[in-house]
Amino acid sequence: xxxxxxxxxxxxxxxEREAPRIVEPTDALIRVSAACVCGSDLWPYRGIGTGDGDWxxxxxxxxxxxxxxxxxxxxxxxxxxxxxxxxxxxDNTCEICRAGxxxxxxxxxxxxxxxxxxxxxxxxxxxxxLVATPDVPSDDLVPSLxxxxxxxxxxxxxxxxxxxxxxxxxxVVGDGAVGLLAVLxxxxxxxxxxVAMSRHxxxxxxxxxxxxxxxxxxxxxxxxxxxxxxTGGLGAHSVVEAVGTQESMNQAIHATRPGGHVxxxxxxxxxxxDGMDLFWSLAHVHGGPAPVRRxxxxxxxxxWNRQIDPGxxxxxxxxxxxxADGYRAMDQRDAIKVLLTP
Amino acid sequence: xxxxxxxxxxxxxxxEREAPRIVEPTDALIRVSAACVCGSDLWPYRGIGTGDGDWxxxxxxxxxxxxxxxxxxxxxxxxxxxxxxxxxxxDNTCEICRAGxxxxxxxxxxxxxxxxxxxxxxxxxxxxxLVATPDVPSDDLVPSLxxxxxxxxxxxxxxxxxxxxxxxxxxVVGDGAVGLLAVLxxxxxxxxxxVAMSRHxxxxxxxxxxxxxxxxxxxxxxxxxxxxxxTGGLGAHSVVEAVGTQESMNQAIHATRPGGHVxxxxxxxxxxxDGMDLFWSLAHVHGGPAPVRRxxxxxxxxxWNRQIDPGxxxxxxxxxxxxADGYRAMDQRDAIKVLLTP
Numbered sequence: 214x215x216x217x218x219x220x221x222x223x224x225x226x227x228x229e230r231e232a233p234r235i236v237e238p239t240d241a242l243i244r245v246s247a248a249c250v251c252g253s254d255l256w257p258y259r260g261i262g263t264g265d266g267d268w269x270x271x272x273x274x275x276x277x278x279x280x281x282x283x284x285x286x287x288x289x290x291x292x293x294x295x296x297x298x299x300x301x302x303x304d305n306t307c308e309i310c311r312a313g314x315x316x317x318x319x320x321x322x323x324x325x326x327x328x329x330x331x332x333x334x335x336x337x338x339x340x341x342x343l344v345a346t347p348d349v350p351s352d353d354l355v356p357s358l359x360x361x362x363x364x365x366x367x368x369x370x371x372x373x374x375x376x377x378x379x380x381x382x383x384x385v386v387g388d389g390a391v392g393l394l395a396v397l398x399x400x401x402x403x404x405x406x407x408v409a410m411s412r413h414x415x416x417x418x419x420x421x422x423x424x425x426x427x428x429x430x431x432x433x434x435x436x437x438x439x440x441x442x443x444t445g446g447l448g449a450h451s452v453v454e455a456v457g458t459q460e461s462m463n464q465a466i467h468a469t470r471p472g473g474h475v476x477x478x479x480x481x482x483x484x485x486x487d488g489m490d491l492f493w494s495l496a497h498v499h500g501g502p503a504p505v506r507r508x509x510x511x512x513x514x515x516x517w518n519r520q521i522d523p524g525x526x527x528x529x530x531x532x533x534x535x536x537a538d539g540y541r542a543m544d545q546r547d548a549i550k551v552l553l554t555p
Numbered sequence: 556x557x558x559x560x561x562x563x564x565x566x567x568x569x570x571e572r573e574a575p576r577i578v579e580p581t582d583a584l585i586r587v588s589a590a591c592v593c594g595s596d597l598w599p600y601r602g603i604g605t606g607d608g609d610w611x612x613x614x615x616x617x618x619x620x621x622x623x624x625x626x627x628x629x630x631x632x633x634x635x636x637x638x639x640x641x642x643x644x645x646d647n648t649c650e651i652c653r654a655g656x657x658x659x660x661x662x663x664x665x666x667x668x669x670x671x672x673x674x675x676x677x678x679x680x681x682x683x684x685l686v687a688t689p690d691v692p693s694d695d696l697v698p699s700l701x702x703x704x705x706x707x708x709x710x711x712x713x714x715x716x717x718x719x720x721x722x723x724x725x726x727v728v729g730d731g732a733v734g735l736l737a738v739l740x741x742x743x744x745x746x747x748x749x750v751a752m753s754r755h756x757x758x759x760x761x762x763x764x765x766x767x768x769x770x771x772x773x774x775x776x777x778x779x780x781x782x783x784x785x786t787g788g789l790g791a792h793s794v795v796e797a798v799g800t801q802e803s804m805n806q807a808i809h810a811t812r813p814g815g816h817v818x819x820x821x822x823x824x825x826x827x828x829d830g831m832d833l834f835w836s837l838a839h840v841h842g843g844p845a846p847v848r849r850x851x852x853x854x855x856x857x858x859w860n861r862q863i864d865p866g867x868x869x870x871x872x873x874x875x876x877x878x879a880d881g882y883r884a885m886d887q888r889d890a891i892k893v894l895l896t897p
Contacts, residue, residue: 308787308789309789309812309813309814312813312814313814314813314814314837316813316837317813317814317837319788319789445650446661447650447651447661457830459830462830470651470654471651471654471656471658471659471843472651472654472655472656472659477834480831480834481830481831481833481834482830482831483830483831484829484830484831485827485828485829485830486827486828486830486833487826487827488799488801488804488823488824488825488826488827488828489822489823489824489825489826491823491828491840491842491843492819492822492823492842492843492844493843493844494843495656495658495659495841495842495843495844495846496841497839497840497841498833498839498840498841499837499838499839499840500833500834500837501813501833501834501835501836501837502834502835502837504837
């Protein structure tokens with residue numbers, strides 16, 4: 214089986230990998246219809262947070278595809294169905310899952326370790342991880358369904374964590390695919406005003422398509438000042454942090470009004486939140502690895518009924534064999550999000 | 556007029572201060588029935604976060620007393636009434652106040668700058684700051700009403716920010732007066748299990764009186780492990796951080812289950828929250844200076860009807876003239892909380 218493997222920072226190769234097979238009776242085996250490159254894949258690509266012992270690393274944790282085989286205990290999906298799953302496999306029955314935090318399921322398995330940028334994928338805990346679509350989708354729906362696996366689910370969680378909703382002004386820090394889909398989520402959740410913080414024309418355009426009412430190009434303190442100016446000096450009710458740097462986290466906290474909410478979904482590398490700063494901000498802060506499984510049924514429904522089109526974030530589509538080009542394009546910000554077809 | 560003034564770290568003197576008078580038409584002048592020493596007064600007492608330019612510093616921001624005079628625009632309180640106010644004066648009409656964050660009111664005035672450990676006190680924005688009791692209270696109710704001004708209101712906010720409520724296990728880090736009253740608040744809010752983290756016998760006893768169901772003496776990682784053990788490995792639903800140190804903040808975050816809530820009301824001196832740690836914890840974090848005014852009507856009601864007795868945290872009562880002894884007793888943890896009577 215062909216699959217993408219990182220052999221060190223910047224070194225992506227598509228090579229023969231051992232084909233997965235059913236290991237546990239709760240596993241499903243899927244033929245991957247589409248996978249993609251995640252913003253978080255760029256951290257190891259750039260050598261951040263990795264060590265010599267990490268290589269070789271099979272890549273990819275976003276996937277949608279057709280079930281080929283299921284283990285003896287799998288009940289909710291069956292061969293032939295098209296399924297979307299989260300980037301964490303979860304039992305969806307433990308107390309943490311039932312509270313809506315499937316990404317911290319007591320039995321969770323990181324899908325990244327299994328390598329979804331490949332022809333086939335073993336999905337553990339299939340009943341708690343996968344959601345089947347009503348039918349096999351037409352090709353034009355596949356990118357949007359794939360997006361639900363992580364990038365849409367993560368942007369959605371950011372907007373939910375920031376308590377985006379009716380009457381709210383929502384600011385989104387970060388114009389990557391997650392940030393753009395947090396704009397879409399805020400719109401769906403009924404936010405009154407949605408401010409995308411972006412200085413890239415093509416991303417601004419997509420943000421507007423997804424529902425942004427305002428664009429702010431300034432960053433850092435100037436970005437905060439611009440948000441304050443838009444909101445009568447008070448700050449936004451809700452701010453989604455979708456970058457994961459110290460500057461973006463500070464910007465998010467400072468742009469939030471007292472009592473407002475920061476939803477952070479950028480993987481916070483090297484970020485420290487100043488306690489006194491947070492104390493005086495009176496902001497709520499919530500974030501982390503998105504519990505995508507919580508949102509999947511609703512997101513699939515919205516996509517299936519063509520109410521949302523998150524697949525628009527894929528501005529480059531490549532055969533799996535050219536995965537290295539996809540990583541390069543995202544690393545250099547030539548592409549927002551790259552779809553890979555095995 | 557006599558009032559307590561700090562002249563440098565550790566130097567409290569009760570001396571003649573200029574008697575306050577009505578300055579703005581929205582002011583009220585009160586004769587202080589009781590004031591007290593706050594845990595946060597110990598920060599400057601210990602020389603933390605202060606500089607040479609800060610002295611002399613009139614002290615005190617917790618107060619209850621009888622209205623003597625009101626400005627021309629004051630409508631809701633009148634001379635002769637017994638009132639309790641928050642440690643932030645607030646208009647209680649701005650958008651931030653209406654959202655329940657009076658401690659960040661756009662017109663807020665810090666009561667600490669006015670010095671409530673004194674015979675008389677000017678209260679700005681009286682209509683938005685003060686709440687009158689149904690009648691002049693009997694003496695035995697005064698300590699509890701005074702407690703509502705800050706220490707109860709702050710513990711209450713900690714419990715609300717931690718989303719303490721029915722079915723929840725709530726852990727409280729810190730056995731100072733705020734922590735103990737967070738225990739009381741959690742009980743009132745209906746929490747199922749309330750864990751006080753304390754190694755002081757007298758404080759443990761008071762925690763149990765206030766509603767603690769469990770006591771944990773361990774701190775730091777051992778304290779976290781003990782909470783995990785109590786909660787089937789998951790962590791508490793709600794944790795109140797009522798200290799304000801790095802260790803206590805880490806302990807609070809690590810003791811919270813994924814999706815759970817940390818309410819932090821300790822003034823976070825020199826605290827940095829590790830972004831990655833918070834990311835993986837999936838905890839909600841919310842705190843800051845308590846919007847006591849939001850809770851005052853309800854708290855006064857509970858006290859008036861003798862449903863709660865937060866005044867028990869005052870284990871030392873002194874005449875104002877002996878304020879220095881009160882600071883010393885709290886600094887050395889000989890007293891939980893010191894009440895001062897002018």
